[in-house]
Amino acid sequence: MLTGVIDMLTNRQLLVLKVIIDDFIETAQPVGSRHIAKKDQVSYSPATIRNEMADLEDLGYLEKTHSSSGRIPSEKGYRYYVDHIMSPLQLSKNEVNQIRYSFSNRMMELERVMQNSAHILSELTRYTTIVLGPQVYETKLKQIQIVPLNNQSAIAILVTDKGHVEHRSFAIPGDLDQSDLEKTVNILNEKLAGVPIVYLSQLIETEVKYLLEKYTNDYQKSYELLNQAFFTEQPTNLYVGGKSNILAQPEFTNVERVRALFNIMENEEDIAPLLKATDEGLHIFIGHENKIEAMNKCTLMTATYSLGDNQYGTVALLGPTRMDYAKAVSILDLWSTQMSQSLQKWFNEQ
Amino acid sequence: MLTGVIDMLTNRQLLVLKVIIDDFIETAQPVGSRHIAKKDQVSYSPATIRNEMADLEDLGYLEKTHSSSGRIPSEKGYRYYVDHIMSPLQLSKNEVNQIRYSFSNRMMELERVMQNSAHILSELTRYTTIVLGPQVYETKLKQIQIVPLNNQSAIAILVTDKGHVEHRSFAIPGDLDQSDLEKTVNILNEKLAGVPIVYLSQLIETEVKYLLEKYTNDYQKSYELLNQAFFTEQPTNLYVGGKSNILAQPEFTNVERVRALFNIMENEEDIAPLLKATDEGLHIFIGHENKIEAMNKCTLMTATYSLGDNQYGTVALLGPTRMDYAKAVSILDLWSTQMSQSLQKWFNEQ
DNA sequence: TGTTAGCACTCAATACATCCGAGTGCTAAT
DNA sequence: ATTAGCACTCGGATGTATTGAGTGCTAACA
Numbered sequence: 046m047l048t049g050v051i052d053m054l055t056n057r058q059l060l061v062l063k064v065i066i067d068d069f070i071e072t073a074q075p076v077g078s079r080h081i082a083k084k085d086q087v088s089y090s091p092a093t094i095r096n097e098m099a100d101l102e103d104l105g106y107l108e109k110t111h112s113s114s115g116r117i118p119s120e121k122g123y124r125y126y127v128d129h130i131m132s133p134l135q136l137s138k139n140e141v142n143q144i145r146y147s148f149s150n151r152m153m154e155l156e157r158v159m160q161n162s163a164h165i166l167s168e169l170t171r172y173t174t175i176v177l178g179p180q181v182y183e184t185k186l187k188q189i190q191i192v193p194l195n196n197q198s199a200i201a202i203l204v205t206d207k208g209h210v211e212h213r214s215f216a217i218p219g220d221l222d223q224s225d226l227e228k229t230v231n232i233l234n235e236k237l238a239g240v241p242i243v244y245l246s247q248l249i250e251t252e253v254k255y256l257l258e259k260y261t262n263d264y265q266k267s268y269e270l271l272n273q274a275f276f277t278e279q280p281t282n283l284y285v286g287g288k289s290n291i292l293a294q295p296e297f298t299n300v301e302r303v304r305a306l307f308n309i310m311e312n313e314e315d316i317a318p319l320l321k322a323t324d325e326g327l328h329i330f331i332g333h334e335n336k337i338e339a340m341n342k343c344t345l346m347t348a349t350y351s352l353g354d355n356q357y358g359t360v361a362l363l364g365p366t367r368m369d370y371a372k373a374v375s376i377l378d379l380w381s382t383q384m385s386q387s388l389q390k391w392f393n394e395q
Numbered sequence: 396m397l398t399g400v401i402d403m404l405t406n407r408q409l410l411v412l413k414v415i416i417d418d419f420i421e422t423a424q425p426v427g428s429r430h431i432a433k434k435d436q437v438s439y440s441p442a443t444i445r446n447e448m449a450d451l452e453d454l455g456y457l458e459k460t461h462s463s464s465g466r467i468p469s470e471k472g473y474r475y476y477v478d479h480i481m482s483p484l485q486l487s488k489n490e491v492n493q494i495r496y497s498f499s500n501r502m503m504e505l506e507r508v509m510q511n512s513a514h515i516l517s518e519l520t521r522y523t524t525i526v527l528g529p530q531v532y533e534t535k536l537k538q539i540q541i542v543p544l545n546n547q548s549a550i551a552i553l554v555t556d557k558g559h560v561e562h563r564s565f566a567i568p569g570d571l572d573q574s575d576l577e578k579t580v581n582i583l584n585e586k587l588a589g590v591p592i593v594y595l596s597q598l599i600e601t602e603v604k605y606l607l608e609k610y611t612n613d614y615q616k617s618y619e620l621l622n623q624a625f626f627t628e629q630p631t632n633l634y635v636g637g638k639s640n641i642l643a644q645p646e647f648t649n650v651e652r653v654r655a656l657f658n659i660m661e662n663e664e665d666i667a668p669l670l671k672a673t674d675e676g677l678h679i680f681i682g683h684e685n686k687i688e689a690m691n692k693c694t695l696m697t698a699t700y701s702l703g704d705n706q707y708g709t710v711a712l713l714g715p716t717r718m719d720y721a722k723a724v725s726i727l728d729l730w731s732t733q734m735s736q737s738l739q740k741w742f743n744e745q
Numbered sequence: 746t747g748t749t750a751g752c753a754c755t756c757a758a759t760a761c762a763t764c765c766g767a768g769t770g771c772t773a774a775t
Numbered sequence: 776a777t778t779a780g781c782a783c784t785c786g787g788a789t790g791t792a793t794t795g796a797g798t799g800c801t802a803a804c805a
Contacts (some may be wrong), residue, residue, distance in 0.1 A: 077797055090749050095798065113755040113797050154550075154564040192538045192554045198741060200504075200554055204542045208550055212560040214504040289657035298650050300642055307639035391548060433753055440778050445769065463768050463784040 053104070059130060060087065061097045062106055066118045066126045070367050074297045075115030116251040120366065123344070127329050127370050134371035136379065140169055144379050148387045155179075155208055158387075159284045162360070162380065167204075169286020169376055172364035173310070177320040178282030179358035182390050184209065186240050189233045191226065193217070199226075207352070208391075218266040225261040228229060229270065281317045285310055296342055296365045305339035319358040323347040327377060332366045344368045348377040350384040358385070403454070409480060409712055410437065411447045412456055416468045416476045420717050423645045425465030470682040470716065473694070477679050477720055484721040486729065490519055494729050498737045505529075505558055508737075509634045512710070512730065517637025519726055522714035523660070527670040528632030529700075529708035534559065535551040536590050539583045541576065543567070549576075555592060557702070558741075566697045575611040579620065582606050635660055646715045655689035660713075670709040673697040677727060682716045694718045698727040700734040710734070 054062070064084060065076045066330045078091040078098060087094070098116050101107045106122035109115075118126065147165050148158075165176040170387065185206045193199040196217070203211040217226070236253050249271060257271075258264045288310060297303050309315045319337070331347040346368070347361040360381060362373050404412070414434060415426045428441040428448060437444070448466050451457045456472035459465075468476065481722045497515050498508075501671050516524040535556045543549040546567070553561040567576070587595065599621060607621075608614045638660060647653050659665045669687070681693040696718070697711040710731060712723050 066796080077795090091797095092749050092751090092799095093747085096748090099799075109798085111756055113799095114757080114795065154562070187544060188542045190540050190542075190552070192540075194537060194554075194556060194558055198558070200558055200560060202540070202552060202554075202560065204544075204550055204552070206544060208544055208548070208564045209562070210550060210552060210562040212504070214558045289654060289661060292650055292654040292657065300648050300650065300653070303650070303653075304639060304642045307642065311639060425768090429768080441768095442770095442778050443776090446777090449770075459769085459786090461785060463770095464786080558755065 048164060052171065057089070058097055058101060062101055062118075062122065062126065063130050065098075065107065065116055066122060066130075066321065069117055069154050070369055073367055075110055075117050077115035080115070088108055120334070123331045123366055123370070124235050124334075127331070131374075132369045133375045133378065134369075136372075136375050140376065141379065143169060144376070144383060148383050156282070158384075159282065159358075160286075162384070163284040163286030164320075165286075165358070165360065166376065166380060167290055170362055170364070170369075170373055171287070171290050171293065172362045172368065172373070173288050173290055174286040175310075175320060175361040175363065176284040176286075177317060177359040177361075178284075179207070179356045180321070183354045183356050184242055186237050186242050186245065188238060189230060193226070203242075218269045221266045221270065222262050223238040225263055225267055226270075228261050229257060229267045233271075281313050283313050283320075285316075289364075294365045296367065302339070302342070306343070308338060309339050319345070319367060320347060320361055320376050323349065323359055323361075325357060327347045327374065327381075329370070329374075342366060344370075346370075346377060350381040350388070352385075352388045358384075407439070408447055408451055411444060412451055412472065412476065413480050415457065415466055416472060416480075419467055419553075420719055423717055425460055425467050427465035428480075430465070450529075462621075468717075470543075470684070473681045473720070474684075474717055478682070481721045481724075483725045483728065484719075486722075486725050490726065491729065493519060494726070495732060496593065498733050505560065506632070508734075510636075512734070513634040513636030515636075516710070516712065516726065516730060517640055520712055520714070520719075520723055521637070521640050521643065522712045522718065522723070523638050523640055524636040525660075525666060525670060525711045525713065526634040526636075527667060527709040527711075528634075529557075529706045530671070533704045533706050534592055536587050536592050536595065538588060540582060541580050543576070553592075556589075565620065568619045571616045572612050574618075575613055575617055578611050578618045579607065583621075588732050589637065613666070631663050633663050633670075634666055635666075641713075644715045646717065652689070652692070656693070659687060659689050669695070670697060670711055673709055673711075675699045675707060677718070677724065677731075692716060694720075696720075696723050696727060698731040700731040700738070702738045708734075 061081065064081055064087060068076045068080070081087055081094050082089060082091045098107060101122075102109065102116065105119055106125055107116040108119045108122075110117060119374040143165060147161055155178060159178055159246075163174045163176045166176075187204045187206045190202040190204075191199055192202065194214070199215055199217050200212055200214045205211075232253060236256065237248060241250055254268060255270070257267050261267050288307065291297050291303060291306060297306075315337070327346070327348045330347070332344065333341050335341065335343060335345055340363070342365060343363055344366045345361055345363050347359055349357045349359050351357055360377065362368070362377060364373070411431065412429050414437060418426045418430070428444040431437055432439060432441045448457060451472075452459065452466065452681050455469055456475055457466040458469045458472075460467060493515060497511055505528060506528055509528055513524045513526045516526075537554045537556045538553040540554075541549050542552065544564070548564055549567050550562055550564045555561075570636070582603060587598060587608065590598055603621070604618060607617050611617050638657065641647050641653060641656060645712050647656075665687070669685075677696070677698040680697070682694065683691050685691065685693060690713070692715060693713055694716050695711055697709055699707045699709050701707055710727065712718070712727060
């Protein structure tokens with residue numbers, strides 16, 4: 046369990062640090078020497094514990110809330126705990142099943158899966174969950190459809206090879222020829238199917254424009270239509286679940302602090318870059334390791350999941366620095382493995 | 396402005412009640428007699444005001460927070476204010492423009508408009524905004540598309556005549572004949588286009604099943620596919636904006652209370668029925684007039700908007716009972732009028 | 746030499762007393 | 776009918792004492 050002497054810490058210091066952090070994670074109360082000495086795992090007197098605690102404080106792993114209070118872990122303490130002490134928690138049968146089951150579902154659509162995952166993960170962890178859909182550099186256009194609703198309006202539907210559906214309704218430019226509409230769609234499908242969607246607008250400009258000019262009666266109208274229907278900013282597909290779990294944490298009884306956090310989470314522009322920037326694998330950002338001020342009392346734990354083709358999505362848990370790291374790691378790990386497996390089964394078995 | 400003697404209240408009582416409620420709505424502080432007497436509109440001494448306030452309290456329109464405090468409006472007071480005293484606020488040029496502009500947008504898709512509206516209304520009012528999409532009894536299927544992604548999966552897309560797009564990916568039943576897939580889609584479109592979507596599943600059972608049996612090679616497979624793709628529960632289309640505005644209200648510094656509210660708003664099943672049940676027009680539910688306990692300190696203001704064809708959607712503002720009723724009414728009024736106009740222009744001009 | 750008992754000390758939390766002032770209700774004067 | 780005057784109320788702020796959980800340090804001990 047305890048991996049012996051690491052850094053400069055003795056085994057006993059490791060033990061004390063672990064017990065304190067475990068206890069604080071559970072109770073959110075400063076931990077005193079007497080309290081520790083009473084635990085089964087510990088066979089020293091309060092006085093001895095006090096000495097060790099004083100040393101751990103000098104080393105920066107513990108803090109006091111006031112001069113005669115018990116100790117709480119510092120951010121450095123959590124960092125050490127996460128890096129060297131904790132071992133992933135064995136998840137309960139029930140927790141494993143819930144995650145597994147959420148992927149066994151026959152309906153398998155990125156949007157729904159992500160939305161659902163955000164929900165389930167937040168239920169299991171009681172933290173806020175953020176799921177960022179995969180980056181779409183490699184996603185290719187599968188098909189374009191245009192469905193006219195009436196004389197004036199129609200819906201353009203883009204389907205990508207990853208099953209993402211984007212739709213947009215638009216006004217049909219006054220008295221556009223019906224056959225021109227059809228021709229336009231045909232030209233689009235012919236030229237654009239299989240094209241990575243990041244190149245879409247570029248290709249419309251270079252290739253499609255010219256074809257439209259040649260084959261449709263009213264080139265100007267068709268082009269106008271295209272612009273209306275397809276110049277859509279890339280949507281960041283972000284799914285947040287269990288936002289209000291934050292309110293249950295004792296460290297967030299201060300409404301102002303909660304407000305600051307909510308503001309961040311309600312702005313995709315604030316939160317998306319945080320997840321996009323993370324490297325592959327599981328990462329933990331403790332307290333001030335988060336650049337955003339409102340998250341200084343929070344831990345953000347991120348993990349990536351893979352669609353193959355070097356395409357990654359990110360999932361994150363946001364909780365207090367006093368997060369149940371062992372459990373969170375296990376859950377995030379299991380989820381991202383399952384997610385990756387499911388996605389690859391769906392999209393890459395040719 | 397003041398409509399003379401109503402109920403049993405004298406003009407002066409009306410004036411005092413109005414001034415108190417207006418002031419309390421603004422400041423959230425109990426209003427004292429001295430404070431009122433100083434206002435320009437009021438030309439009586441504090442003592443006189445005190446007498447009137449005592450009477451208004453006896454009648455149940457005002458309350459004290461403690462025996463020597465100023466007065467705050469009771470729920471009955473707000474009700475009276477809303478019904479008889481207040482006059483809609485003249486909106487600023489800027490506010491009107493923001494609402495108008497949000498409809499002038501060329502992109503016109505129900506989902507986006509509603510999402511956008513929830514956002515704008517919450518910005519303008521600083522209350523939480525809930526937009527419930529129109530009930531779809533009359534919505535008809537426009538077209539069905541199936542886009543195969545690869546050998547095993549495909550996406551089914553349903554477009555309704557109101558421009559709503561529903562999509563679902565599904566597994567293609569093992570080695571389903573390609574021509575059978577096409578035939579199935581053709582049969583579906585032929586038989587189901589124009590059908591109100593509430594009857595969809597029924598019609599598949601009665602009419603389509605039989606046709607499939609007749610014209611496709613592997614009837615069983617096609618039918619299996621249909622079931623996978625189209626048996627979708629009716630989604631309640633609910634859009635919430637500015638949830639965290641609640642946190643800015645001084646009456647919600649109590650985290651527990653906020654949590655209760657958030658829980659309600661995060662459950663569609665809780666909040667949707669509230670809006671669905673409202674009658675046409677604008678309605679105000681003050682404090683305990685809301686059945687849900689967590690909303691006992693809130694006012695819910697609902698308004699309906701129309702798509703024609705007797706189809707209604709609902710928009711609502713949720714704020715403290717100390718809501719700026721005059722402004723909220725004006726904004727909701729303007730919005731729902733604009734929304735109705737826009738929708739009817741889009742969907743009913745043939 | 747590492748461990749622990751003992752003890753003085755610290756400080757947040759709690760309770761309690763006091764004071765202040767905004768606000769009321771009532772009475773008597775205008 | 777209105778208002779000035781005044782005694783009274785009570786929440787909130789401020790000050791003080793008490794309590795108890797916890798510490799650091801020292802000296803004794805195995």
